[in-house]
Amino acid sequence: MNHVAKRARAGSTAVLTWAGLFTVLAVLTGCTGGTPFFGDDRSPGDAIRIVPKDGAENVGADSRLAVTVPDGRLERVKVTRTEDAEHQEVPGRIADDGRSWAPREGGYRLGLAGKYSVEAVAVDGDGHRSARSTTFTTLVPEDRFIGYFKPENRSTVGTGMIVSFDFNRPVTHRAAVEKAIRITTEPRVEVVGHWFGKDRLDFRPASYWQPGTKVTVDVGLRDVEGAPGVYGSQRKKVTFTVGRSQTSVVDAREHTMEVRRDGEVVSTVPITAGAAKTTSYNGKMVVSELHEVTRMNGDTVGFGGEYDIKDVPHAIRLTKSGTFLHGNYWEDPETFGSENTSHGCIGLRDVKGGSSDTPAGWFFERTLVGDVVEVVNSTDRTVAPDNGLGGWNLGWPQWKAGSALR
Structure with missing residues (x-):
């Protein structure tokens, strides 16, 4: 996967809230730059339908909140309200037939001036899992x-x-x-x-x-x-x-990632970075989300139908525009450490469903939100300082110059 198609990268702003460490999350995104969350309440071919639609703003208190699947069954649903860096889970239940989720309390009202995240995992009739995550914000009084x-x-x-x-x-x-x-x-x-x-x-x-x-x-x-x-x-x-302290340096030319813990090298992991036409950003990126499973869809970030992988394991978000470091089970194991094949993301060897015994699982289990991953020797430009938490790419004098109190 890759960061957004270059044409979709402009004007990036921050992710509104901190996603945190959830057990199983799903993000409808692509491994690219640009904003992955937009459009209708579902992408083409998406089996999980969520209302309010993804990215909705100024949602009223009496608006409907629901998750449905046309076939198969919902495996898990988690709805969380985030307000002032505090998370409160919305109580709800999956229907007996597994086709829908709704708040447990009758007549549930959404809280105003809040941000909601919805994470859902479904299983189809053949036992294949699909993941989806959306966010929306509720109405704030005009004044x-x-x-x-x-x-x-x-x-x-x-x-x-x-x-x-x-x-x-x-x-x-x-x-x-x-x-x-x-x-x-x-x-x-x-x-x-x-x-x-x-x-x-x-x-x-x-x-x-x-x-x-x-x-x-x-x-x-x-x-x-x-x-x-x-x-x-x-x-x-x-x-x-x-x-x-944990910092990791990805060398796109050497196809390696050196992981340092408290200043000491603990491992050098083989990786695959962005291919020649879909290169990875250079620069320092900060982990902002960790997902045990997520969906990556090229349609959401300008790559058309090049890929749609519904169960990407061990996904670690590095930019708002869609750059991830993630597990990869679909490439030949010999790719890692020898060739760059992704759409801009950093791929680590993994297996379908994810495993703690793979390089991707090993790194995921040792990563915190706020850890730094730096990419060097890519032919791409340096990631923008406002693309995710990219502010470390500004020197201290430049950073201070952006304060309104100086």
Whole structure:
């Protein structure tokens, strides 16, 4: 798979919320650049139908929430509301015939000013699994703005974690909003904000976090005027802890990935990167999601019908535009370490269904959200700093220049 077709890469913005570590997730995406979540409530040929549709905004409180399959059965469904980096699962049940899921409580109302994620896995009549994930956001009153942000409260993250806010409305009073978000650390380290346009604000230190650092994000946006007549509605404290250091360097020319843990090389893994016409981005990318199984569909990212793999194992998202490091069971094992064949993603040898005994399974089980994967020696350009959590590709003076408080 690949990052988005080059023509679909422009204007990337942040993923609205932190997806976290779920047991089994499904993402309708392609291994490419560009935005993978758009369009109708299902892609062509998608067996899992979800309402509200993927990417829907300003969804009303009384809107229908449902998951259905025309045939086969639903294996698992998880619906989560994310608000202020807190996750709350929506109670629901799969019908006795396995064809639908609905909230357990009758007359369930969606919460306003929230982001919902829906993850579903279905099995068809031949026993083949298919996965899908969608997101939608609910209505925010017109005179209010909120910021969807990550990482999750009380999470443990890698040393490359960037605190990222995506605002539901354009912010014109950037200094006031940035000043209202206070980040403190133990031990103390300077943390500076950087604006990407009018609706995204990221925070990071000059270099990767030290393992063991405790970080507190004090969101004091309530009643702060973000734009004329539009005021914030959030007041929240979020904490997270920086775990062990793990950084991985993918050499696209040598077809290897060197994994370093706390400065020591623990493994050199054979990989396959982007092919000559669909190269992988260079640069530092930060893990933002981990999925034990996901779907990758070329239709969603500009590759037409080149591929549609419904059960990609051990998928680790590196960019918003669709670059993943993932398990690959369909290539000849001799490909890994010798040839670049993907549409831009980084492939590790795996088996159908995934296994902890494969290179992909080994790496997946040792990865945290916030870990850094750096690609070198690709013929592609460096990944944009706002494509996912790509801010480490800016030097410290450039980063600080993007603050509204400087």
